[in-house]
Amino acid sequence: MLPSQVKIVEVGPRDGLQNESQIIALSAKLQLIAELANAGLKHIEAGSFVSPKWVPQMADSLTLFQQLTKQSGVVYSALTPNMQGLEAALTANVDEVAIFGAASETFSLRNINCSIAESLQRFEPVIEKASAAGLKVRGYVSCVLGCPYEGEISPDKVAQVTQQMLTMGCYEVSLGDTVGVGTPVKTAQLLEKLMNHISVDKLAVHFHDTYGQALANILIALQHGISVIDSSVAGLGGCPYAKGAAGNVATEDVIYMLNGMGIETGVDLAKLVNAGQHIMAQLGRSSQSKVAQAMSSTK
Numbered sequence: 001m002l003p004s005q006v007k008i009v010e011v012g013p014r015d016g017l018q019n020e021s022q023i024i025a026l027s028a029k030l031q032l033i034a035e036l037a038n039a040g041l042k043h044i045e046a047g048s049f050v051s052p053k054w055v056p057q058m059a060d061s062l063t064l065f066q067q068l069t070k071q072s073g074v075v076y077s078a079l080t081p082n083m084q085g086l087e088a089a090l091t092a093n094v095d096e097v098a099i100f101g102a103a104s105e106t107f108s109l110r111n112i113n114c115s116i117a118e119s120l121q122r123f124e125p126v127i128e129k130a131s132a133a134g135l136k137v138r139g140y141v142s143c144v145l146g147c148p149y150e151g152e153i154s155p156d157k158v159a160q161v162t163q164q165m166l167t168m169g170c171y172e173v174s175l176g177d178t179v180g181v182g183t184p185v186k187t188a189q190l191l192e193k194l195m196n197h198i199s200v201d202k203l204a205v206h207f208h209d210t211y212g213q214a215l216a217n218i219l220i221a222l223q224h225g226i227s228v229i230d231s232s233v234a235g236l237g238g239c240p241y242a243k244g245a246a247g248n249v250a251t252e253d254v255i256y257m258l259n260g261m262g263i264e265t266g267v268d269l270a271k272l273v274n275a276g277q278h279i280m281a282q283l284g285r286s287s288q289s290k291v292a293q294a295m296s297s298t299k
């Protein structure tokens with residue numbers, strides 16, 4: 001039961017860039033976002049309304065949204081961990097917001113400075129106010145296949161937090177393998193557990209590629225009917241609160257795999273590779289995407 005179409009949520013400008021220690025010019029971020037939209041990506045997570053002391057790289061999110069030239073048909077979203085973040089997101093006229101929690105108590109404390117229960121309490125008014133303002137709210141659950149502090153995470157805990165976010169009004173929950181430790185069998189077991197109670201169209205997957213398992217895990221997710229995949233151009237990224245975690249799976253690699261399976265994404269791979277090369281040139285590194293490397297070497 002493979003999906004015939006897949007929606008890619010491009011998280012490079014947010015999850016990708018949030019971890020960079022060098023200051024990235026606003027113009028480079030805007031160019032990246034424009035090129036991603038030109039490549040056909042329809043959902044771009046463009047920024048994050050979090051504390052600039054915690055994540056300095058996202059401190060320019062308000063200005064970024066104010067200067068963004070939006071393409072019609074593209075959703076430009078941002079993270080909002082609390083009411084302060086939501087207020088900023090509303091001022092910035094974002095199209096959609098996302099709250100982000102975890103299935104690990106320690107990660108929750110390190111990442112957003114509160115317990116899981118407290119985070120869900122914080123999210124409730126955020127979801128209510130965003131919905132009242134006509135914004136859809138996405139949820140993230142981090143550490144679904146393991147935690148950098150606690151190790152193994154119970155699938156029951158993942159199911160519980162996911163279900164609570166959906167009950168509170170998130171239209172979809174993205175399951176984050178924050179440290180990229182998941183393997184295909186564990187991914188299948190988790191999805192089967194969740195899908196006992198949760199409809200597959202409410203779930204998305206978000207794999208980091210630390211152990212090189214992301215594409216294999218995505219294939220398992222597709223085989224379970226998941227049709228929303230988060231990825232990051234050039235494999236940018238990592239989480240500031242998950243030391244050693246590699247970037248997200250590269251969007252180029254996901255698109256190449258989906259093309260090979262005959263699954264429609266609407267993304268132009270050549271344009272996407274170019275977008276990745278431009279941002280990597282700004283960062284002074286080469287792309288993590290195997291597909292981008294291969295396509296560049298045969299040019």
Ligand SMILES: CC(C)(COP(=O)([O-])OP(=O)([O-])OC[C@H]1O[C@@H](n2cnc3c(N)ncnc32)[C@H](O)[C@@H]1OP(=O)([O-])[O-])[C@@H](O)C(=O)NCCC(=O)NCCSC(=O)C[C@@](C)(O)CC(=O)[O-]
Pocket residue numbers: 015018048049050051052054055081082083084085086100111112113140141142143176177178206238239240241
């Ligand atoms: C959540 C908070 C804000 C709580 O932070 P806190 O310190 O507990 O908040 P507070 O309410 O006590 O406020 C303290 C200070 O923060 C400010 N503040 C408070 N809220 C905001 C806000 N929204 N925007 C801007 N500033 C804010 C507030 O104004 C105050 O400023 P001060 O008076 O000290 O100058 C903080 O812990 C934080 O910003 N954490 C960063 C979390 C983060 O961005 N992590 C990375 C993204 S999550 C991720 O990457 C995982 C994911 C989603 O990709 C999925 C996966 O891979 O698993």
